[in-house]
Amino acid sequence: MRLLIHHNSGSGSRWTARYIADAINRKAASTSAPFVLGLPTGSTPVETYKELIRLNREGYVSFANVVTFNMDEYVGLPEEHPQSYHTFMWENLFSHIDIKPENVNILNGNADDLEKECENYEKRIESAGGIDLFLGGVGEDGHIAFNEPFSSMSSRTRVKTLTEDTVLVNSRFFDGDISLVPRLALTVGVATILSAKEVVILAFGPKKARAVQQGVEGPYSHSWTITGLQTHRHGILVTDEEAAGELKVNTYRYFKSIEKDALEE
Numbered sequence: 001m002r003l004l005i006h007h008n009s010g011s012g013s014r015w016t017a018r019y020i021a022d023a024i025n026r027k028a029a030s031t032s033a034p035f036v037l038g039l040p041t042g043s044t045p046v047e048t049y050k051e052l053i054r055l056n057r058e059g060y061v062s063f064a065n066v067v068t069f070n071m072d073e074y075v076g077l078p079e080e081h082p083q084s085y086h087t088f089m090w091e092n093l094f095s096h097i098d099i100k101p102e103n104v105n106i107l108n109g110n111a112d113d114l115e116k117e118c119e120n121y122e123k124r125i126e127s128a129g130g131i132d133l134f135l136g137g138v139g140e141d142g143h144i145a146f147n148e149p150f151s152s153m154s155s156r157t158r159v160k161t162l163t164e165d166t167v168l169v170n171s172r173f174f175d176g177d178i179s180l181v182p183r184l185a186l187t188v189g190v191a192t193i194l195s196a197k198e199v200v201i202l203a204f205g206p207k208k209a210r211a212v213q214q215g216v217e218g219p220y221s222h223s224w225t226i227t228g229l230q231t232h233r234h235g236i237l238v239t240d241e242e243a244a245g246e247l248k249v250n251t252y253r254y255f256k257s258i259e260k261d262a263l264e265e
């Protein structure tokens with residue numbers, strides 16, 4: 001995998017937005033097929049989204065031929081709820097760029113048949129041609145999307161029960177009241193993410209340092225689903241200095257030296 005240790009989340013987010021925009025532009029130059037982009041929610045990608053909005057406004061990249069698939073959604077929260085991932089995505093990205101609303105795909109956590117919804121989501125991804133680039137964040141316990149510890153590394157889109165830890169961490173978005181946090185979510189699986197042609201995972205801040213350490217140096221294990229990235233041919237982990245804080249000195253130096261051209265001075 002590539003590991004890019006940026007000075008801070010600002011430089012990491014700028015790099016990531018530019019990387020995504022360049023990938024979209026490269027595909028647009030060679031085919032009329034849409035670029036298929038997998039997207040996360042959470043606080044981590046917000047700066048990257050701001051930067052993508054800026055690049056879109058400046059005319060550097062267009063989303064007119066981009067199809068998106070979000071990673072996950074809570075079960076049972078109305079779409080218009082302020083903490084639904086639908087609301088998050090429209091507020092933080094989609095309303096500000098030239099994407100066509102019909103090209104946005106987000107799991108429906110209020111579907112009558114949740115299993116069918118998950119099955120259809122996989123089919124929709126397939127008929128869009130597969131995901132070109134999946135952007136993701138990581139939980140403090142190393143989960144990607146809502147693939148909590150001990151999720152199958154071969155998992156596909158499905159219903160998941162959230163761990164107590166995740167409910168607690170996410171309660172900050174629900175006025176700190178854990179009773180308001182949904183206990184179930186629909187989420188793409190580890191294998192859904194790893195089936196993308198490229199995967200870029202963001203991790204910023206000291207709370208993500210253990211997940212980064214396990215993801216890079218730890219053994220491949222369902223205990224830390226982020227370690228699945230180790231098996232991907234084009235996996236990239238983008239961190240800041242704080243999130244890299246638990247890596248061995250030699251690991252840190254190695255990635256800093258081989259990636260020096262990609263990192264800002």
Ligand code: GLP
Nearest residue numbers: 040042043044137138139145146
């Ligand atoms: C949630 C989301 C994940 C996200 C994680 C970290 O559990 N399902 O996709 O990566 O939170 O969120 P944050 O970026 O806010 O730290």
